[in-house]
Amino acid sequence: MTQVQANEGYITADGRQIGGVVMDLRDITLRFGGVEAIKKISFDIRQGEIRAIIGPNGAGKSSMLNVISGFYVPQEGEVWFKGEKRGPMKPYEVARLGIARTFQNIALFDGMTVLDNIMTGRLNKMTSGFFSQAIWWGRAEREEIANREQVEKIIDFLEIQNIRKTPVGRLPYGLKKRVELARALAAEPQILLLDEPMAGMNVEEKEDMSRFILDVNDEFGTTIALIEHDMGVVMDLSDRVVVMDYGRKIGDGTPDEVRNNQEVIDAYLGVAHD
């Protein structure tokens, strides 16, 4: 069983080296009126790992992700990113820090093509002036070409070449999920947050998506935090798992540790039948 040390990295079951802490959440409490969606939760995300958050419906998983991405501001607790305490931030500011995300109910720009959607992911990578962009001149041109190259690489990577020019509104569900992943990747994020990347997919689509997530982590070394319902998928994909129930953290560790945690079994997996 892997022992997770306080500040150094660790080696995963499949032999990858995981780095130090990138994101540290300390005693996060989030309330909606009188309801406590998250109760004093602490955990960290390390450089290069795939971190999963699981739990039954209404456990507060999505709220947790929304805290990390700045969509919700917790009433108590601290968010530390790369060794610095993060003050209250707007979601777009968090995105600019290098935290990209996807949504549970796909949020894409339906009227734009797949290519344009993915290009929006690179908006913050463009620094050339406003006028040179409008007349497509000098630095703006080089920049756009460089950005296009990066985007084409992601398109190849996710195998969506044939739908590049299709308006997103016309795509089937599974492909939309993939385009959303592509847009998040286009930002070259430090941390990639995936809110139920496999919800509503059939077995084949789930397998594809799992492969993409693993490849992204492997190829680009991207740190990934994801929420997922499908236990099989979670256990196969992730290096470490946080288990939530009714807004509390009831387990944290490698998939094996979590699987054998009695509280987790009772709350979520149910009592095992032989």
Added chain:
Amino acid sequence: MDQLLFASEVFINGLMTGVMYSLVALGFVLIYKASGVFNYAQGVMALFAALTLVGIMDGQVPFAHLINAAFGTHLSHFSWTVTPILAILLTAAAMVLLAILIEKLVLKHLVGQEPIILFMATIGLAYFLEGLGDVMWGANIKTLDVGLPQGISDTVEQVTANWLGYGFFIDRLDIWATIIAALLVAALVAFSQYTKQGRAMRAVADDHQAALSVGISLQFIWIMVWSIAGFVALVAGIMWGTKSGVQFSLSLIALKALPVLMLGGFTSIPGAIVGGLIIGVGEKMFEFFIGPLVGGATENWFAYVLALIFLVFRPQGLFGERIIERV
């Protein structure tokens, strides 16, 4: 032959009127594209911009009546006048300020509300601006002269008279309006298609949450879009104000923009242009050919009937985004 030449003169005049309609329609399209809001106040913004421009040029004291009533003073004008160019720049700055105020006081509090709520807010804004314009600059009819050439163009008349034996009557203001509108449109298209701010603007129009997640600040985009709409209103205000005086009826040109938008599509900048031209030419030609048969005055209703017919056969307009729905 004469009949044909006369018809083509009417056609050209129609095109130029159409450009003026397009100018107003553009302001609507911009805001609608960026925030899904139909900005009822666009016409009043044109009026307000024109009033402010005249006020600054003449060196009027803003809120003079209010100040006089409160303090018993007799203020009306400062001792200076301002050159048109400087006055236009100052008015543009005022429109940016207005955009910031609109974002801070109205839009910010209505994030995520239904479009109808935002629409109602713009109706309120329209009445507020109308009143503010009156209180600030007075309700009298003003003439606006920023130095644009006016009157019938002698050159065009002479050239066409020599060539065709029939002198075309074309207003020089219309020619200038066409040139300025064409430049403005080219700039706006380049902006929305090729700049990152333009792409961000289209993104915000589509999905607020997704836009936030890729690092777009809604606040910035809204202020930007309302500022641009303010500039477009200023240009429209200058053109129409020069043509027919700065007065309340200036805000009613917004009504002519409605059929233009239905024709062109609410979401398309080229649509606003083509729609404006079709309405402009259409109503002039209709008045010319059919008008005499039905007793004239067809210009008042022709545009709306045309828009109605379009609504039946092509509800998204000529260039509007197709309404795609997966079931």
